[in-house]
Amino acid sequence: MIAARWIFRLSFRQLVQRKRAIGLVLFTALPGIVLAIASASVDEDELIGLFHDLNVGLYLMVGLAVAALLNASSAFGEELRASTLSYIVVKPVPRWIIAAAVTTAATAATLLLAGIGLAVTWLVAIITIGDAGLGLAPLTALVIEALGYSAVFVPLGLLFSRATLAGLAYIFVWEGILGRALSALAPSSVWITAFSGYADIGEGIPDETLGMLGNLVPGAGGALAKVLVAFVVSIGLTTLLLRKRDLA
Numbered sequence: 595m596i597a598a599r600w601i602f603r604l605s606f607r608q609l610v611q612r613k614r615a616i617g618l619v620l621f622t623a624l625p626g627i628v629l630a631i632a633s634a635s636v637d638e639d640e641l642i643g644l645f646h647d648l649n650v651g652l653y654l655m656v657g658l659a660v661a662a663l664l665n666a667s668s669a670f671g672e673e674l675r676a677s678t679l680s681y682i683v684v685k686p687v688p689r690w691i692i693a694a695a696v697t698t699a700a701t702a703a704t705l706l707l708a709g710i711g712l713a714v715t716w717l718v719a720i721i722t723i724g725d726a727g728l729g730l731a732p733l734t735a736l737v738i739e740a741l742g743y744s745a746v747f748v749p750l751g752l753l754f755s756r757a758t759l760a761g762l763a764y765i766f767v768w769e770g771i772l773g774r775a776l777s778a779l780a781p782s783s784v785w786i787t788a789f790s791g792y793a794d795i796g797e798g799i800p801d802e803t804l805g806m807l808g809n810l811v812p813g814a815g816g817a818l819a820k821v822l823v824a825f826v827v828s829i830g831l832t833t834l835l836l837r838k839r840d841l842a
Contacts (some may be wrong), residue, residue, distance in 0.1 A: 605695065705737070743784050
């Protein structure tokens with residue numbers, strides 16, 4: 595367990611470097627900034643709908659997704675590009691421990707940075723709307739989405755040298771266009787899965803926004819169970835990649 599903690603700390607520190615951290619926090623705080631500006635000209639009932647629209651359309655679909663992609667695809671990717679992964683993949687440490695520690699570090703980095711961004715929006719909602727409970731739905735979605743995207747993008751960073759571009763294609767083409775246009779593909783979308791957990795808890799979500807769920811039924815428990823299974827499978831896949839690839 596000492597090796598796992600050391601690898602986790604090393605990976606986590608690399609992912610929360612100051613410039614990266616500031617950029618991702620500001621990016622994921624955009625819904626709060628927009629909400630604060632809009633509060634001057636929108637009444638409270640409309641603000642609640644706007645809060646949900648911003649969190650779904652700007653936070654879950656874009657800000658949180660991109661933050662998770664950058665963290666997860668870089669978890670091993672930076673080490674590969676710098677040719678330093680061979681120093682981490684030491685023989686006495688089982689590959690599955692390395693895979694689990696790095697994947698968990700990527701998830702933790704996303705939870706921290708995107709969580710701070712969410713806290714900004716949550717605080718603005720408390721000030722402008724006066725309902726602290728509004729933040730529980732996006733907080734649930736944050737946990738689900740961070741786990742889900744880490745499961746997808748950590749092994750992607752080992753498979754492709756341009757993992758970020760491949761990840762952006764998945765987010766904006768597969769999830770953003772195909773996943774919304776074809777309801778049968780909705781279950782394959784991480785952010786829509788996270789939104790199903792959001793919709794289970796959130797109140798006052800506009801009907802048009804709820805339509806983004808496609809054929810998914812709101813359910814926080816089911817969404818969390820789904821991404822946890824994917825997380826475990828991802829660790830197994832990453833373990834195999836660490837065993838098979840030439841990492842020197």
